[in-house]
Amino acid sequence: MIDRFGPLSAPSALPSPRITAPCPRPPVRRQGVPFARDLAAYGDRTALFTPQGEVSYRALAARVAATAERLGPARRLVLLAGANRADALVVLLAALAAGHPVLLVPGDSAGTLDALTAAYDPDVVARPDGHGTWVLDERRSESAHTLHPDLALLLSTSGSTGSPKLVRLSADNLQANAESIATYLGIRDTDRAATTLPPHYCYGLSVIHSHLLRGAGLILTERSVADAGFWEEFRAARGTSLAGVPYTFDLLDRVGFTRMRLPHLRYVTQAGGRLAPERVAHYAESGRRAGWELFVMYGQTEATARMAYLPPALAAERPQAVGVPIPGGSFRIRPVDGVDEPDTGELVYSGPNVMLGYAESAADLARGRTVEELHTGDIARRAPDGLYEIVGRRSRFAKILGLRIDPRRVEAILEEHGIRAFCAGDDDTLAVLAVRSEGADPARVRRLVADGCGLPPRAVRVRTVPELPRLASGKPDHEAVRRLAREPEAPPGDATTGDGLRDLYAEILDRADVTEDSSFVGLGGDSLSYVEMSLRLEQALGVLPADWHTTPIRELRGLDARRPARTPGRIRRPRRTLDTGIALRAIGIVLIVGSHIPVFAVQGGAHVLLGVAGFNFARFHLTAHERRERLRRLRRSIARIALPSMVWITFALLLTREYDLANIVLANSLLARDNSDPEWRYWFVEALVYFLTGLAVLLAVPLLDRVERRGPFAFALALVALGLVGRYDPWGLAAVRHHLSPTVVFFLFALGWAAARARTTGHRLLLTAVLLVTVPGLFPGGQPLRTSVVVGGLTLLLWIPALPSTDPLNRLAGILAGSSLYIYLTHFHVYPYLRDHSPVLALLASLTVGVMYGAVATRVTRRLL
Structure with missing residues (x-):
């Protein structure tokens, strides 16, 4: 039987699974994981912040109860394709609350889902069907398996995804670990945590469990922390905590996280592998200055999630340590052959969160506890101050040519030389993958490794790659390291790889x-x-x-x-589309040049391009990067416009003597000028440079930068209002060429900016109304056709993101749009020589020369900048 779940459409209307069973089922018996059963106790507190809206604990509990009833009282094995979505979370909580064991798998890996379905033959499969609808596939009404009463959750071990080897966890494991984590983190019901990690990974799942236990909020998002949209969601929900593996911190470095202003952030947690001590110290110090704390943590799936944490007060002082056992847990050091240092050996953990044991087939689901304490496989040292440090991995030690090699130590040696790498032992050789983009020369890497380990160079196999291979959890994929290191360096790939x-x-x-x-x-x-x-x-x-x-x-x-998939016997060609902004840039520049010659008389293209420029400004410059990085990129873009413009106008001055120094430095609009036509030819370029420069100054003010980030559309709307004051020129600043004055036309740039920030139909209707009211009357004598072109073009930009197209049309539009600035600069000095002979030829020549100048200018400015 297959049942479909509708997506959460609004917090006030939570759809429940449609019940298609022929007769009612008995009430669900009270069992399972306590925190999943007790959601309703938090009443109207916000449980979930989703892209569709907020969901209260009361509403979430109602939907969980309905889904639990749908699953029935007879315990069944539920395979769940995990995702940071409300639909998936409801199924998980319903199964945990009602005592149905859950096999949680990656929702984005069809291969893993199929492999584990084949290996464990689940009774129910919950998965998305590809169209935004959640599907509950009931394969049988009662379980085909013998399920041990304590079994609650099955997770893949950290080193595997499609492997049938799973960790068996009990309801007590889940409850105890959630309580321990909530205790040492001090989670409050006012906290709001973002789902930065996948739920099928024990670390990501522990964030969900520990916050639901305390009635805190979850910011359900599937965005990466490298995505500007993630930070918009985080700030809007007043996020208080972030969780990350080492790779997450690489991404945070790229977006300037430590310089972001996140006023509600209380703490950041790190686990899932070793973060270099100097980076731990850096983040701890950054957090101290910004008002948040860093918790370094240590755990394994076999311990449900967490085993140790480093108190934040010690992070800067002892960044190499994993800390102390979590509440309710304890460690002991077990001696290991070949490890002779005092207080050093294999780390063994005991606590109520230690797994029941492993499962390698469906028959193992009937087994009870087979593990009393967890042999972690990590080589640890207990320091004199009582903190534990991980110094190696027992299972990763390799014996190469008679020498015992710790790949983790090799990675640390390379890291000291600024080289990021993963290593893995492979019979008689050590496999090393190093990041190519960091200038890691294979010969140098081989020499560093050989010298550091005492191995001959022939025993070290090195390959450089653009990106280190990782599992879905963000952890190193050591099997991929071995495989890739055996392969030769690949030539540049096909564009689809x-x-x-x-x-x-x-x-x-x-x-x-x-x-x-x-x-x-x-x-x-x-x-x-x-x-x-x-x-x-x-x-x-x-x-x-x-x-x-x-x-x-x-x-x-x-x-x-x-x-x-293609239909057999037919070639299916994907439907081509063209970005509306690109289409408008291409059409706009043709209208400008064609009207100046004239081939036709359809004006308004330049004013449309001002709106497109504002639209692109919001998309490409108002990113999640910290303020300094935003401004650096903005200065670079100003230079990419101003430098080629000044060079060409200087050339035109030498060629025609029609311009003066004010034109060269793009200052014509700032000075008292007459109505001479040549002097006003480059008004568009001047306006664009003025707008970008003024906005760079504006956003350099920390307060305004913060205001823009908190309310992107409201900030843009405020600039539209400011621009409308200039549009009607109450102070008479635009005495000459009113419709070409920067103070008058800024409102069009601001409208484009607001269009990029518009998120609702109401936003777009408001901006459309502003267009319809303010553009008429802008041009001398009314000019209804010109007005219609501007209103029509910007309305299209507001409402239609892409237009149907073809490959040849896309290529032509791309060339024209990409060269539109350069065509605008050069066409004034091309068409006069040809228009009397052939206006159409003059148009084609103007476009061609502009494209050629653009190719040269782009290469030169790229080198300069």
């Missing part, structure tokens, strides 16, 4: 630090490179999401796998 996409980003953005988690905006992409990037990506992938510019490469790479 991970390497190919990274190569494409590196080529267009001229960056050497592109990784799987890089995004166009995160790498500093702007409106000048957006055109080429979007068109090249669409050619490679066939389809692009509207937010591709903020989407990490690893997610874009997955688009190809999600396309519908």
Whole structure:
């Protein structure tokens, strides 16, 4: 039987699974995990912050109860495709509350789901169907398995995903570990934690459990911390805590996290692998200055989640330690052959959160407790101050040519030389993967490793890669290290592969630090490179999401796998679209040049381009990066516009003598001028440079920067209001060429900015009304056609993100849009020589020369900047 769950549409209307059973079932017996049963006790407190709205504990508990009733009183094995979504969380909590064992698997891995379904034959499978609808597939009404009464949850071990080896956890394990974590973190019912890690990973799941235990809120998000949208959600929900593995902190470094202003943040937690001591100290000190604490933690899936934590007061002083046992837990050091240091050996943990044991087949689900204490496999040292330090991994030690090698120590040696790498022992050789973008030369890496370990160079196999391989949890994928190290260096990949996409980003953005988690905006992409990037990506992938510019490469790479399969015997060509902003830039520049020649008389293109410029400014410059990085990128974009403009105008002055120094330095609009036509030709470039420079000054003010981040649309709307004052020029600042004056036309730029920040139909209706009221009357003599072009173009930008297109049209639009600035600069000095002979030829020549100048200017400014 298959039942479908509708997505959460509003916090006040939580849809429950539709009951299709032929007769009512008995009430669910009171069993299972206490914190999952007791959600209603927190009443109207907010439990979930979702993209669709807030959900109270009362509403969440009602939906959990309805789903538990749907699952029935007879215990069944429920396989759940995990995701940080309300639908998945409801199924998880319902099963835990009603005592149904849950096999939690990655929701984004069809291979893992299929493998574990085949291995464990679940009675119920809960998964998304690909259309935003959750599917509950009841394969049988009673379990086909003997399920031990204590069994509550099955999780993959940290080193595997599709492997049938699972960790068996009890209801007591889950409750005890959630209580311990909530105790040492001091979680309050006012806390709000973001789901920065996947729920099928024990660390991510422990964040959910410990906060629900205390009636705190969860910011349910599937965005990466490298995504500007994540920080918008976090700030809007007044987030108080973040959890991360070492790789999460790499991403936080890239977005300038330690310089962000997050006034409600109370603490940050780190686990899932060793974070370099100097980075622990750095984050601890950053937190002290900003008012939040850093908790370094240590755990394993076999201990439900956590075994130790480092008190924040000691993080800066003892960054190499994992700390002390969690409340209710204890450690002992077990001697290990070959380890002779005092108080050093294998770390063994005891506590109520130690797993029942492993499962390797469905028959093991009937087994009770087979493990009393956890042999962690980690080599640890108990320091004189009572803190524990992890100094190696017993299972990762390799014996190579008779020498005992600790790959973890090798990684630390390379890290001291600024090289990020993963290592793994492989029979008679040591496999090393190092990050190529950090300048790691294989010969140098081999020499450093050989010298540090006493191995001959021939026993060290090195390969450089753009990004280190990780499991879904963010932990190192050591099996991939061994496999990749055996392969030769690969040539540049096809554009649809991970390497190919990274190569494409590196080529267009001229960056050497592109990784799987890089995004166009995160790498500093702007409106000048957006055109080429979007068109090249669409050619490679066939389809692009509207937010591709903020989407990490690893997610874009997955688009190809999600396309519908081809119908046998037919070639299915993906429908091509063209970004509306690109279309308007291409059409706008053709209208400008064609009207100046004239080939036709359709004006308004330049004013439309001002709106598009504001739209792109909001998309590419108002990112989640800290203020200094925002301003650095903005200064770079100003230079990319101003320098080619000043160079060309200087050339035009020498050629025609029609301009003066004010034109060269883009100051014509600032001085008292007459109505001479040549002097006003570059009004558009001047206005754009003025706007960007003024906004750079504005956003350099910390208070205004914070205000913009907290209320993006409201801030843009305030600028629209300010621009409308200039539009009607009450102080007579635009005495000459009113409709070309920067103070008058700024409102169009601000409207474009607001259009990019509009998130609701109400926002767009408001901006449309402003357009319809304020654009008429802008141009001398009314000019209804020109007014219609501006209103129509910007309305299109507001409401339609992409237009249907074709490959040839996309290529042509991409060339014109990408070169629109340069065509605008050069066309005044091309068409006069040809228009009397052939206006159409003059148009084509003007476009061609502009494209050529753009190609040269782009290369030169890229080198300079």
